[in-house]
Amino acid sequence: MVSIQNNPPTIKIKEIDETYLNQKIKISGHVSKIINIQGFQIITLNESKEIEIINNKPKNISKNQKIIVIGKVQEYKNKLQISSEKLYITTLKLS
Numbered sequence: 001m002v003s004i005q006n007n008p009p010t011i012k013i014k015e016i017d018e019t020y021l022n023q024k025i026k027i028s029g030h031v032s033k034i035i036n037i038q039g040f041q042i043i044t045l046n047e048s049k050e051i052e053i054i055n056n057k058p059k060n061i062s063k064n065q066k067i068i069v070i071g072k073v074q075e076y077k078n079k080l081q082i083s084s085e086k087l088y089i090t091t092l093k094l095s
Contacts, residue, residue: 008070014049016080020073027051027082028068028090034061043067052081059087066090 008024016025029045036058043053043061053069061067071084 013045013047013051016049016051016073016082018075018080021075021080022072024070024072024085025082026068026070028066031061031063031065031067034063045069052079053084053087054081055084055087057084057087059089061089 008026010026013027013029029047031043032046032050033044035042041055041058043055044050045053068088068090069082069084070086071082074081074083
């Protein structure tokens, strides 16, 4: 029996463009901004380029924390963003 894992490719934020639209990817970055709205969060990640993460399962996240996100690249108001399916908080925090 062959086991096939469905792990999305790990992509650098600066490499995300329209070719990844509607594809599931994995990224990591440091949180530069968090907006909590009833029932979801908009998290801005910064790793030489910024991207917004739409998180429908709010977590206790702090600015400067490093997180890993698995989600689908989408476009909203002519900007690419990621709709998270899984979000992991790493233990590393920049001071």
